Amino acid sequence: MHNRKIVRFQGQIETALKNFRADLELRLKELFAVLHIQSHLTAAGIRKCEGFRPVHLLFVLTSLVFLHIKTVHDLLQRPLTSLFQAQKDAFYRFKKAEWSWGPFYRRFLACLGKRLHWSETAQANCFILDTSALSKRGKRLENLSFVYDHSQGKTVKGYEILALGLLTPRNFYPVNFGHHFSHTAPAQAPEARPVKTRGEVARRLQEARELTKPALALKMLKAALAQGIPALYLLVDAWFTSPTFCQEVKNLGLHVIGRLKRDRTRYYRGEAGYTLDQLYQAHKHRLVKAPALGLSLLRVPVSCGHGLKGAIVFTKGYKEPDLATRPGGKIKAEPPWAAFFTTDLSLTAVQVVQKYLGRWSIEVFFKEAKQRLGLGQEQGRSFAAQVYSVIQAFFRYSLLAYLLEHDEQSQTIGDLFRQLEEETGKLTYLERLWQYLATFLKTVLNTLAQFCDPGPQFRAYLDAITNTFNRFSPLQGCET
Template sequence: MYNKNINEFQGQIKTALKEALPTLDLTCNRLFQRLRLKSHLTGAGIRKCEGYAAVHLVFVMFISVFLNLPGLCGPAHLNLTALTAAGKDAFYRLKHRDLSWRSFLWRFLGFVAQQLGWSQQAPTEAYVVLDTTVLPKRGEKIEEVSFVYDHSRGRSVLGYELLTLLMVNSQGYYPLDFEYHFSNKKGHAYQAATVSRRRSSLDRRRLLAQQNKFDVSLQMVQRALAKGAKALYVLVDRWFAAPNFFLNLRWLGVHGIGRLKAGKSRYLYQGREYTMEELYRLVKPNLSRCRALGYDLARVEVTCANGLPGMIVFSRGYREPQVNLPAGAKLPPQPKWAAFFTTDVSLAAAEVVKKYLCRWSIEVFFKEAKTLLGLGKDQGRSFAAQVCATTLTFLRFHVLAFVKAQGDAAKTIGGLFREMAEEIGLIQFQDKIIAYFRQFLTATLKRLKRSLPISASFGAVVDTIDIVINELDLCQGCET
């Protein structure tokens, strides 16, 4: 009894996209059908909300970013009847429901991996990248929001810390999984998320967000490997690069590569223990120029304090790319040398640095996801709404990456976003004009049939048309 017909909406979008996107070959609606979004949602238990199919609501929220609509419920707030007839309650209830978004995302990723042939790629040329980013929030009444340290700003901000797992292969980079992290420093109006009696997927996310990030990261890597992600190396930055973390990665059957801090940790080399700076002074005369990278490199095989064998590659001249630096900000000072650690001692020094440079794909992903795809922009107060919004951001990125992999390899995600946003914006305007005339003609004919006799004068017909125009929702506040 809650079924509502949405075939007209799907047909309008499909027809308009088919005519307006001849260069992209794949339209949004055709992509949803080709990637079997409805099957993945149903398999994850995400079906209906307020009488509307979940795939319909997800479709509208998916394209809302390309239409520059405010928030996930922009279509309902702006009353775009040409886009959807669903009210804002349908979107709100879908966002706030405790749904298995992780299951949906993994089902979708499994299908995309099958379509793109990830299983045929060599594991040595595929990498898993771990990193965190901060999602600032303004309201202290948002569930589980806390003060987290933002490295780009150099201070703590109110929001969430998002731990993300990214896959990098020959076809591009794809976000696989995410977890939130809460700090112990809460705001004055802190709101804890509601815990259900039966342990749900949202409750499990909430509990993981309170655990140590090292443990959660290892669980994410283990889950990705169990789901079929074929990667031999895990790339991390200086925060994760610790001997115990690398030791746990070896237990999982993968190698770790990360940049080391110049701290007080000691490494065993040729029967003696050295700090990082002492090791650099020792191997500094052995630095040799790598023309391909433009750095001076040297490698030493060491043993960590926990007994883990590995290799340290020293680099002179290495510079960190500045991806997320705010406009006008002062560039941070660059050290004279850098050290990289790996548990794969068979690699050459240049190979270690080349593989580590792939880690910057996740920084580019964070930038694109925040500026183009709405990451962290959801205004909902519930923690469930935040999880839903992040999943939709990952979905948008995957669809664009899929289009990129199927088409021109020279195109970037940002270029595809602007191309699709421009075309869909034109479609939105066309659909609004068509909807206006459809409503205008329908309402006019009904009013003429109901209130005027066949022999009515032309002036009476014009007056009736004028009344109908003034009563239409699309014409409210319009002087033309």
Template sequence: MPVTMKSIEQIDQQNETKSLISSFTNLIGLAKLAKKVNFKRKSSISLSMIISWLMSVHFARHSLYRANKDDNFSIRTARNVLNDGRINWQKLLCLVAAKLISILKPVIDKRRRLAFIVDDTLMSRAFSKKTELLAKVYDHDKHEFLTGYRGLTLGWSDGNTFLPVNFALMSTKKKSNLIGSKPITTDERSIAGRRRLQAKRQMNDVTVELINQALKSGVPAKYVLFDSWFTSPRMFWLLKQLGLDGLGMIKKSSKVYYSYRHRLYDIKGLYDHLAASKICKKNHYLYSSVVIAQYQGHEFPLKVVFVSKRGSKSNYLVLATTKIALTPQQIIQMYGRRWEIETYFKTAKQYLGLNKSQIQSYDGQCGYIACTAITYDLLAWQERQNTDDKTMGDLFFIMNESLPEMKFIDALVYLITELKQIESDTKDEINEVLTNFMVNLPTLIQKLIKPIV
């Protein structure tokens, strides 16, 4: 009898999973997106069926080789679809995110600052020497070169919900760092060829391409948040040409100069100048000033904010944005949202097996990442449904107060946490944020996904 009851519970859970995935795919109109992303398989098996099955595989915590096959197609068929170089996986993720955002729009306050968030993460592949475009990549946490890729990700946030909207699997252009096989094609006339050439370009250039593609797909945003790895006058200028304001952390470099009151300073020199002046330090930050940045003869204003760890004169962070109308408190609060993409990386790796792909082809890995991101979109949607009280009938439209944004003090705590990274690991902090994210999910979702050991 216990075995029978366990089987019944398992069947019920599988049916609930299928129902949940089916509702989500219908909500975003996944079946209608196939032609838009160049899916040209001549059979009764649709792209929506393949992705729905892959999402159930993520929930079951199985690899593609150990997953339960679908009644309508074999696992080999699913792998063939993932490996199809004609499918534009980046565009698919953009369109899915744009659809979800349009559904959320009625409950997003019009005063809310919508923002893109950019970051990259290590996609380790230590035992896949023959994988296409596999390379030696630098791990900033361990400070050593590892085998794998850099997973460049573009996310979207309204201050409550984070959605991955675009991605690129970055390799290397140095032949000495290339470990895996060479790209099977570099023909720029094909999607597969452009995807592989993109993997070998500079990450900042690819970031601008991903943002531009997301904007053209209908993803609304006015800001772009990034850490010091992406921050430069060039990045600020390129984003300004797209109609976006960048907001990031500036490196304390002695090679980049800014004009302040008709004199040039590097960022450390500017801090020393302000510290030596009679400007009083504020309660939540040290100093704030507007400087002039330059890129290829173009000049534009940049607002910089110095945030310091209390009790320390040498440890401070420097935030900067081209939106000079923002107050220092608003700049700190906005930058605090950048932590959401770290939560996504942790969730996708620990619960959805983002870096556990066993696929050898480069196209297949891109398809796997896209399906993982779409699965996370489902989780984010369910979390929003479970958190938002305005989902009861007409109240969803009548009570149009949006969920509260991150408080200023919380953003300040986040910045202090980043300062602590200089001396200690932040694994515990990320785990705490991840735990809070999981607790807010519906009970069904919590039962479906289990942490990766």
């Protein structure tokens, strides 16, 4: 395991920042050192085999979103050569390589959890599961399939991921993910053929083909608990809240809180069995207004057919937050009542609904990660590049969430994103101006040299001017 502290990054990142340190605090760079990113990369087997160090490439790719650059191609078209030395092939090889990104991210999360003291809030921490569709336009992407996108209300061409996150009393952190392939795929989409048949990419492909979403969810939960991530509850939407799944989760030592579907599943009160609609009609006269939530609530203890005991909380007036609502857009109709199920019989009705509301943090994560952090925007054809793209978005979000817990002035991830965007944008402008001035001076000196044959003294004079210019920072303190 490599434990040396990172003093500087290979390439010109440190050089670009050195002259402007008094005016610019690039906190992302500092985080790479504080959180020992180099050590995590080395321990996961992500090492330099040729060209540039992985920590340098990862830092540049992590910083792209703050420069409003979406792809490596766009990066190479910009006059930002002082930000990096690597060429496009180095970046493309890095993204397409079958690295063990899972072990790297697990080590990174363990470092975050230790520094943020997640164990102290274990009884309040909640795991959250949800799916998201990443639509694609290309035709030749490996293992592309048709998936249903709930935000658009239609089937799209792309990838579906199942994400597991951790909600602490202070913030949300993405923990793990897995792909799920549908049975229908575009005719042109090729199958991925990993070089490492026992590597992480091959394992993810096998899971995506063979495991159902509940089975994949249980596997990720077991891995998170084995990793030592502390939590007491699992929050899920109606798709996952089945008696069988809830029993499996309870066997792992977690309580489930999830919304219920109005289907034919029967819940028992004594010897009598009821569907959800029948149970509501039999007890709706007992609804009581809860001032803390502004909702009418009712808690009904029940048992399921295979013996699982729990409680159903009926609510009247509950509305799901709609993150995609636009001004003047059509408002989605909500049913007159909703029902939630929990396996924790010690919770009151108000506590169940309050904890379930935390599930929407993963919806906010998906929205912000797609709009700002590059989730689903990878244009590489290989499945390995798609895996890297998701890990990169998770990594960016976790870094921002970590910064947010140490920045009392920033109230949301969006606020912090705009601050880092402004800092990095300032660096970009100064670098462009510096490059222009340096090129101008060199051109002038070369032109003068063409009209006369400079002697040794004159050459030394020109070298002294050039060296002085390279060390001089006339832009320090510039607030343009």
